[in-house]
Amino acid sequence: MTDTTTLSAPVAILGSGLCIPDEDVAGELGFADAGVDTSVLAPMVRRRTSMATRVAITALGRACTAAGTGHKLPAIFVSSVGEMQVTDKLCRAISQQDYPLSPTLFHNSVHNTAAGYWSMATGSMASMQAMGALDDGFALGLLEAWCQLQTVTKQVLLVVYDEVMPEQLLPDYAWKACAFALLLDRETCDRPLLHRPIQTTGSDPALPATDFPARNPAMAALPLFQVLQQASSGQQQITLSAGTRPWRVDMVMP
Amino acid sequence: MTTPPPLPITACSVFSACGLGTQSLYQALLTGKHRLHPPRLFDVDFPAWCGEISNDSLPELTPSLQTFSTRNARIALAAINNPSDGLRNAVEQAIERYGAQRVGIVLGTSTSGIYETENAYAWLDEHGQVPASFSLPDQHSWVATARFLQAELGLEGPCYVISTACSSSSKSLASAQRLIATGVCDAVLTGGVDSLCRLTMYGFKSLDIMSEQPCTPLDKDRNGISLGEGAGLLLLEKPHKRFSDCVHLLGCGESSDAHHMTAPHPEGKGAVIAMHEALAQAGITAQDIDYVNLHATGTVLNDSAEMLAMDQVFGPELHCSGTKGLTGHTLGAAGGIETIITWLSLKHGFRPGTCNLKQVDAAFHCSVNRDSETDIPVAFTMNNNFGFGGNNTSVILGA
Numbered sequence: 001m002t003d004t005t006t007l008s009a010p011v012a013i014l015g016s017g018l019c020i021p022d023e024d025v026a027g028e029l030g031f032a033d034a035g036v037d038t039s040v041l042a043p044m045v046r047r048r049t050s051m052a053t054r055v056a057i058t059a060l061g062r063a064c065t066a067a068g069t070g071h072k073l074p075a076i077f078v079s080s081v082g083e084m085q086v087t088d089k090l091c092r093a094i095s096q097q098d099y100p101l102s103p104t105l106f107h108n109s110v111h112n113t114a115a116g117y118w119s120m121a122t123g124s125m126a127s128m129q130a131m132g133a134l135d136d137g138f139a140l141g142l143l144e145a146w147c148q149l150q151t152v153t154k155q156v157l158l159v160v161y162d163e164v165m166p167e168q169l170l171p172d173y174a175w176k177a178c179a180f181a182l183l184l185d186r187e188t189c190d191r192p193l194l195h196r197p198i199q200t201t202g203s204d205p206a207l208p209a210t211d212f213p214a215r216n217p218a219m220a221a222l223p224l225f226q227v228l229q230q231a232s233s234g235q236q237q238i239t240l241s242a243g244t245r246p247w248r249v250d251m252v253m254p
Numbered sequence: 255m256t257t258p259p260p261l262p263i264t265a266c267s268v269f270s271a272c273g274l275g276t277q278s279l280y281q282a283l284l285t286g287k288h289r290l291h292p293p294r295l296f297d298v299d300f301p302a303w304c305g306e307i308s309n310d311s312l313p314e315l316t317p318s319l320q321t322f323s324t325r326n327a328r329i330a331l332a333a334i335n336n337p338s339d340g341l342r343n344a345v346e347q348a349i350e351r352y353g354a355q356r357v358g359i360v361l362g363t364s365t366s367g368i369y370e371t372e373n374a375y376a377w378l379d380e381h382g383q384v385p386a387s388f389s390l391p392d393q394h395s396w397v398a399t400a401r402f403l404q405a406e407l408g409l410e411g412p413c414y415v416i417s418t419a420c421s422s423s424s425k426s427l428a429s430a431q432r433l434i435a436t437g438v439c440d441a442v443l444t445g446g447v448d449s450l451c452r453l454t455m456y457g458f459k460s461l462d463i464m465s466e467q468p469c470t471p472l473d474k475d476r477n478g479i480s481l482g483e484g485a486g487l488l489l490l491e492k493p494h495k496r497f498s499d500c501v502h503l504l505g506c507g508e509s510s511d512a513h514h515m516t517a518p519h520p521e522g523k524g525a526v527i528a529m530h531e532a533l534a535q536a537g538i539t540a541q542d543i544d545y546v547n548l549h550a551t552g553t554v555l556n557d558s559a560e561m562l563a564m565d566q567v568f569g570p571e572l573h574c575s576g577t578k579g580l581t582g583h584t585l586g587a588a589g590g591i592e593t594i595i596t597w598l599s600l601k602h603g604f605r606p607g608t609c610n611l612k613q614v615d616a617a618f619h620c621s622v623n624r625d626s627e628t629d630i631p632v633a634f635t636m637n638n639n640f641g642f643g644g645n646n647t648s649v650i651l652g653a
Contacts, residue, residue, distance in 0.1 A: 115643055150256055
């Protein structure tokens with residue numbers, strides 16, 4: 001057992017990428033060229049994939065391009081509800097007893113759909129993780145990535161994403177599809193560094209006490225990506241989730 | 255990098271068509287009589303068999319946590335509260351020992367509360383809106399059942415869910431192992447829970463892999479799967495001499511096929527990688543393994559690919575079996591339940607048989623156990639789980 005204190009080691013961000021298909025939303029947030037690019041997928045697969053899978057794969061592709069490496073790495077896919085548009089179609093078919101179900105829709109409803117298509121497109125035989133933690137998703141995805149980097153891999157990809165929800169399930173809110181991806185490396189270097197995410201007490205006054213479901217949970221990655229974009233040097237603490245015991249991470253910009 | 259140390263499994267509990275608790279499962283494995291019957295929870299328009307838990311045996315959630323009430327959550331609650339396995343007591347002791355913030359929860363599930371979502375859509379058709387009792391975050395979202403258990407047990411550590419189809423809950427064991435190995439947590443409640451629903455029943459039917467008879471994994475005449483439901487929950491803690499008598503989690507291996515969304519790699523290439531990784535992390539060789547619980551779903555392709563992979567890792571003397579003929583394929587809970595079957599193998603010195611097996615496929619070279627064997631030394635076991643998306647996991651336990 002390694003001493004806890006020796007394992008707060010920071011990890012480096014070698015590349016980042018995002019996808020926000022709605023140009024107005026991307027523009028408001030200060031991001032350009034954030035549209036969908038699934039050229040990594042075979043044309044037949046591309047037609048069959050949901051917006052959730054498309055934004056996730058787009059963001060991962062951009063993170064790999066920015067880093068100049070990474071397609072064969074282990075990857076962690078984080079989403080609060082995953083393939084909800086596909087699931088919506090299946091649930092409607094079930095309620096109408098419209099059988100048989102579409103086999104393609106069925107296998108594209110699993111949470112690791114994006115992970116499966118990414119691994120097939122890149123030929124990566126490494127571990128593909130698919131996880132969910134609602135509004136803590138980005139924080140705990142970072143924690144999962146950090147743990148993997150300490151134990152089983154030198155580099156890892158992480159993407160957090162969510163798509164538009166069916167209106168009848170969240171009638172008062174209109175999530176916008178988005179995805180944020182990082183390529184993380186265990187060796188520190190002259191790149192932005194992230195320490196181990198920590199859970200703190202005391203909510204951030206800048207965030208509402210409970211943030212779900214007012215916005216897409218993947219938007220929890222926004223503060224970190226805004227710091228990356230500003231690229232101002234120095235150390236700062238970034239809030240990763242809302243609530244009374246929010247997750248935070250110390251980030252050091254070179 | 256730090257290789258995760260052996261971690262003690264300080265308590266576990268299970269609930270399936272074989273009944274509540276590890277002792278019921280052990281007895282069912284010894285008897286080897288399947289617990290499958292046609293679905294009762296809902297009607298299906300084709301012949302099917304499944305390992306279903308009766309509604310009468312599902313506890314109600316406490317009123318303050320009703321928002322989380324799903325079939326999934328109720329199955330998990332029954333397993334947690336089962337007194338004979340003492341899992342709840344062990345979790346409470348861990349909270350006392352380390353503090354609630356040091357105890358995490360990482361669960362696997364492939365269904366979460368989708369059965370309730372299906373019911374909400376039926377209501378939607380009739381009333382134009384989903385029922386007031388439906389909650390997307392607390393019932394349908396991936397983390398819903400884990401958040402329920404976190405609240406029910408008063409845990410304050412990291413809480414998340416792994417959902418990689420049929421490998422979900424063996425992958426949750428690997429994540430839990432890393433949380434402890436890196437010092438993030440001192441104890442993690444892990445494993446998985448899945449519940450029957452129309453989406454999986456009609457979904458697998460659409461792929462034409464539902465057996466019309468109770469499934470017969472590894473048999474020369476196998477013809478598809480029978481679904482099941484259940485929970486297999488385990489408490490992992492950081493090593494301590496007080497736990498020296500516990501079965502330990504020694505190694506996990508995870509890989510991808512990079513081949514197809516539903517079909518396994520034809521030579522079992524990804525499965526071989528996962529098994530080799532698990533052996534390397536455990537620091538043992540294939541010759542050390544005394545029993546492998548195969549994924550063995552009962553489809554022609556899955557079992558053939560897995561046995562080809564087994565041939566590449568193990569010799570013909572290796573003893574293995576598949577237990578989904580007994581429980582049904584519990585999908586996202588399979589990793590938890592079947593890891594507990596290997597835990598039982600270590601605890602009792604026995605190797606389970608392969609329920610419903612008449613004649614083993616002649617193409618398989620490893621020694622497939624048809625009947626249970628008792629009174630044998632078992633020091634190391636492996637459990638395999640493989641899922642859609644070509645997602646592979648192997649988990650090694652040691653006495």
